[in-house]
Structure formats: structure tokens, C-alpha cells
Amino acid sequence: MSLLKMDHIQKGFDGLDVIKDISVEVREGEILSIIGPSGSGKSTLLRCATLLETIDSGNLEYLGEEAAWTVEGKAVYASKNKLKELQSCFGLVFQNFNLFPHMSVLQNIMDAPVRVQKIDKEVAKKEAYELLKKMGLEDKASAYPYQLSGGQCQRVAIARALALHPKILFFDEPTSALDPELTQEVLKVIKSLSDLHIAMVIVTHEMAFAREISDKVIFMADGIIVEEGTPDEVFASNNERTRTFLGNYGNISMTNVL
Amino acid sequence: MTFAEIVWQLAGGMGVSIQLFVITLLLSLPLGLVIALGRMSKNGLLSGFIKFYISIMRGTPLMLQLMVVYFGPYYIFGIKVTNDYRIWAALIGFVLNYAAYFAEIYRSGIQSMPVGQYEAAKLLGYSKGQTFFIIILPQVIKRILPSVTNEVITLVKDTSLAFTISVAEMFTTAKALASSQTSMMPFVAAGLFYYIFNFVVAWGMEFIEKKLDYYR
Ligand SMILES: Nc1ncnc2c1ncn2[C@@H]1O[C@H](COP(=O)(O)OP(=O)(O)OP(=O)(O)O)[C@@H](O)[C@H]1O
Ligand SMILES: [Mg+2]
Numbered sequence: 001m002s003l004l005k006m007d008h009i010q011k012g013f014d015g016l017d018v019i020k021d022i023s024v025e026v027r028e029g030e031i032l033s034i035i036g037p038s039g040s041g042k043s044t045l046l047r048c049a050t051l052l053e054t055i056d057s058g059n060l061e062y063l064g065e066e067a068a069w070t071v072e073g074k075a076v077y078a079s080k081n082k083l084k085e086l087q088s089c090f091g092l093v094f095q096n097f098n099l100f101p102h103m104s105v106l107q108n109i110m111d112a113p114v115r116v117q118k119i120d121k122e123v124a125k126k127e128a129y130e131l132l133k134k135m136g137l138e139d140k141a142s143a144y145p146y147q148l149s150g151g152q153c154q155r156v157a158i159a160r161a162l163a164l165h166p167k168i169l170f171f172d173e174p175t176s177a178l179d180p181e182l183t184q185e186v187l188k189v190i191k192s193l194s195d196l197h198i199a200m201v202i203v204t205h206e207m208a209f210a211r212e213i214s215d216k217v218i219f220m221a222d223g224i225i226v227e228e229g230t231p232d233e234v235f236a237s238n239n240e241r242t243r244t245f246l247g248n249y250g251n252i253s254m255t256n257v258l
Numbered sequence: 259m260t261f262a263e264i265v266w267q268l269a270g271g272m273g274v275s276i277q278l279f280v281i282t283l284l285l286s287l288p289l290g291l292v293i294a295l296g297r298m299s300k301n302g303l304l305s306g307f308i309k310f311y312i313s314i315m316r317g318t319p320l321m322l323q324l325m326v327v328y329f330g331p332y333y334i335f336g337i338k339v340t341n342d343y344r345i346w347a348a349l350i351g352f353v354l355n356y357a358a359y360f361a362e363i364y365r366s367g368i369q370s371m372p373v374g375q376y377e378a379a380k381l382l383g384y385s386k387g388q389t390f391f392i393i394i395l396p397q398v399i400k401r402i403l404p405s406v407t408n409e410v411i412t413l414v415k416d417t418s419l420a421f422t423i424s425v426a427e428m429f430t431t432a433k434a435l436a437s438s439q440t441s442m443m444p445f446v447a448a449g450l451f452y453y454i455f456n457f458v459v460a461w462g463m464e465f466i467e468k469k470l471d472y473y474r
Contacts, residue, residue, distance in 0.1 A: 050381060051380075052377055052380070052381075084383070087381075087383065088383055090381075091381060091382075092381045094374060094377070094378065096374060098372075098374040098375060098377065098378035099378075100375070100378070100393055101397065101473050101474065102396050102397055102400070102473050111392070112382040112383060112384065115384070115388060115392070116382060116383040116384060116388075117383070144472065144473045144474075145473075146473060146474040160382070161381075161382075164382065164383065
């Protein structure tokens with residue numbers, strides 16, 4: 001089943017066309033990586049997909065239901081209630097975590113399930129502990145975000161998103177605020193999520209990681225998709241633009257991965 | 259007259275001062291928040307009106323504002339006010355003035371919050387109200403506490419301005435006693451009262467700040 005369908009999306013910021021004409025489809029359990037040079041519109045695309053930005057034109061569908069469509073060249077969005085309902089099927093992990101600093105790790109993870117989804121407190125707590133265990137953070141439940149390393153913060157942010165049982169999880173450069181060592185621990189955790197069969201859309205500059213984990217890779221530049229395909233196809237591409245961007249990554253050996 | 263007798267004579271005034279202080283705070287802190295939200299409203303008419311109100315409150319002396327509230331009903335509308343109205347006028351004047359100052363403090367605190375907090379809350383499905391009261395406001399309170407402390411300490415001293423409309427608070431009583439006794443002592447007692455009062459207030463605010471020290 002198609003979880004997300006973006007059709008001919010356009011988005012600009014006062015005169016600057018950032019997303020020119022992009023169509024993307026994400027299917028159940030699929031892992032999609034988006035790579036591309038800085039400023040190519042990757043974050044903007046993700047922000048449109050997660051309803052943090054409104055598109056200028058195009059179609060946006062979640063679970064086969066329309067969230068936005070185009071009438072006479074202008075995007076129209078579904079009702080607030082409808083969007084709220086559709087929104088519950090996806091989560092987003094930010095580059096700089098955006099944890100709530102005044103809440104403990106446990107509260108960060110279980111507050112939304114309890115308050116938003118009205119899940120029983122004890123049930124939510126039990127699940128939060130299970131998630132923390134999966135993230136290797138059992139002993140940090142009562143810590144506050146300022147007491148954690150960047151990598152630990154990002155793992156809490158992932159647990160927080162997972163606690164709401166999204167069908168798609170978006171990641172916007174989840175490791176680019178981290179040093180190489182912490183990057184590896186977070187990538188490992190993301191990789192371990194693949195057995196949860198949640199679809200993932202990952203914007204990343206970690207080429208080896210993208211190549212190993214993805215079912216599909218999209219290479220974006222200047223607001224359009226230059227190339228898309230399996231990792232092997234894209235990383236072995238003969239397209240000049242792709243080759244220039246990938247540089248040495250194209251030849252990276254799989255033994256270096258994680 | 260001994261010092262103890264003077265303090266005894268001033269006790270009623272002290273009670274009134276403390277009352278003015280407590281009630282003003284209890285009303286102006288929440289009102290300030292409402293005003294701050296109005297000031298940030300997308301409705302230009304509302305935010306413009308509130309901006310004007312705040313500029314009046316900050317740009318004219320509090321003493322003058324008290325007089326307007328007290329004498330206004332008679333001079334403007336010809337309504338005869340009773341003696342009881344003095345304390346009400348003082349409260350209305352203080353609350354309107356302090357709410358304006360608090361509103362600007364709230365506003366600066368709210369605007370200093372990183373947009374990422376709102377975005378994270380939205381993605382987690384929090385409603386607008388939940389986002390504000392559960393995610394944003396607690397962090398804002400911690401951020402603005404030092405500025406609020408400053409205002410609160412100023413309020414302790416400002417209660418003496420109720421003297422201008424003859425509210426029988428601490429300072430009014432002390433001045434009357436000083437002239438009837440031809441003595442400095444009532445003023446010394448008054449000074450001591452304000453000093454101790456502020457000492458307690460500062461201690462209380464420090465206690466709250468420590469309470470919120472559990473995160474950064
Ligand atoms: N809110 C905004 N207002 C105006 N311009 C914006 C805004 N957000 C993004 N842009 C512009 O859109 C373009 C694409 O930005 P975007 O953040 O999507 O790129 P990116 O591919 O994520 O880059 P990076 O790899 O550096 O994160 C940039 O030129 C940026 O300046
Ligand atoms: Mg980006």
C-alpha cells in the first residue's frame with residue numbers, strides 16, 4: 001500500500017523556487033534515502049511532507065487520502081481535523097533533536113502517547129521503557145536532556161517519535177549535529193529499526209549508510225529529482241551530475257559500512 | 259512614644275500594603291499573560307490597541323495613573339465616589355500598570371522560544387493549547403523569572419504610591435504619625451518595613467528559581 005504520495009510538488013519562498021516539480025511515493029515498510037548537495041531543497045521537501053510548510057501546488061496523499069490538492073494552480077489543504085488525523089501516521093526526527101528540556105527522558109517519550117493518544121499511563125510507561133531499552137538508554141529514563149550527549153538526545157528523540165507508532169518516520173539529517181563516534185551509534189539505532197517494518201524517509205549526508213540501508217535512493221539537486229533507483233543503480237550511475245556529487249562515495253567499498 | 263508603640267500604630271497600614279501587593283500580583287500576573295497573547299495576536303486591531311495601552315502604561319507616571327483611576331469617575335462622568343473606592347482605585351491602577359509590564363516580559367519570553375519546540379509539539383500531535391501550556395509556558399516562566407523578580411521588588415516599593423490617593427497604607431500612616439509626633443521614628447520604622455518585606459520577597463523568588471533549576 002502507498003503510505004505517502006507526493007505528486008508534482010512545487011514550493012518557493014518569495015520568488016525563490018526551492019522545490020520545482022517533485023513526485024515521490026513511499027510504500028509500506030520501504031526505506032528511502034534522499035541525498036543531494038546543500039541547498040537543493042531536501043529539508044524543504046521533508047517539511048512539506050510533514051505539513052510544517054505548505055506546498056504551492058501539487059498533490060499530497062497519506063494512506064490514499066488526500067491532504068492537499070491543486071485547484072487552478074493553487075494548493076488547497078484538507079480540513080484541520082482531517083490533517084490532524086492524517087498527521088498521526090507519521091513522525092519526524094529533527095537534526096537538532098528538539099527534545100523538551102523541562103521534561104525528563106521518560107516524560108519526553110510518554111507524554112504525547114498519554115496526553116494526545118489517551119493511552120493508559122502505565123501502558124505508556126511500560127512501552128517507553130521498552131523503547132529506551134531498544135535505544136540502549138535504560139539507565140537514562142529520569143535524566144534531563146541537558147545531561148545527555150548529542151547521540152543520546154537523538155536516540156531519545158527517535159524513541160519519542162516511535163512511541164506514537166508512526167507508519168512513516170522522517171529523518172532530516174539525524175546525525176549532522178554529531179561527531180563521528182556519536183554518528184555511528186545513532187546510525188546503528190536507525191538501522192535496527194528496519195525490523196519494525198516502519199517506512200523511513202531519511203535525508204542524509206552519510207553515503208555509506210544510505211547505500212546500505214535503503215531500498216531506494218533519490219538524488220536531488222536544485223529542486224528536482226536528478227536520479228532515483230536502488231542504491232546500486234544510483235551509486236553506480238553514469239549521470240554526470242550524480243557522479244560529481246558522489247565523488248569518491250560512488251566507489252566506497254561495502255566493508256566500510258557500520 | 260516607644261518604637262514598639264509606633265510599630266503597633268503602623269500595623270494597620272502594613273496590612274493594607276501587603277494586601278495591595280498580594281492582590282496586585284495575583285491579578286496582574288495572569289492578566290499580563292492574556293495581554294501578551296493579545297499583543298501577539300494576528301488581529302491587527304487588537305494587537306494595535308494593546309500596544310497603545312502598554313505604551314500609555316509605560317510612558318506615564320504610575321502616580322498619575324492612580325489619580326486618573328481615582329478622580330476619573332467624578333471628573334469625567336460626574337459619578338460621586340465613596341471613601342471605599344480609594345483602595346479599589348489603587349488596586350485597579352496597580353493591576354493595569356503591572357499587567358502591562360508583565361505582558362512585555364511574557365512576550366519577550368515567548369518570542370525567545372525556539373521554533374523547533376513548536377514544530378516538535380505539532381509533529382507529536384499536541385493541540386495549540388496543549389503546546390502552549392505544556393511545552394512553551396513552563397520554559398517561558400523559567401526564562402523570565404529574573405525580570406519578574408525585578409518587577410515584584412519594584413512593586414513592594416510602588417505600593418507606597420497609593421499614598422497619593424490617600425489609601426491608608428503603610429506610608430500614608432507613617433507620614434501622619436511622623437507629623438503628629440514630630441518624630442523621625444515612624445519613617446525609620448516604615449523604611450525597615452519595606453526593607454524586610456523585600457528581603458522576604460527576594461528570598462521567595464530565589465526559592466522558586468532554585469525549584470526550576472532542575473533543567474537547563
Ligand atoms: N523559510 C525559508 N525562507 C526562505 N528561504 C528558505 C526557507 N527555507 C529554506 N529556504 C531556502 O530554500 C533553499 C533550500 O533549502 P533546504 O533547507 O531545503 O536545503 P537542504 O537541501 O536541506 O540543504 P542542507 O543539506 O544544507 O540541509 C535554500 O536556498 C534556502 O535558503
Ligand atoms: Mg537540510
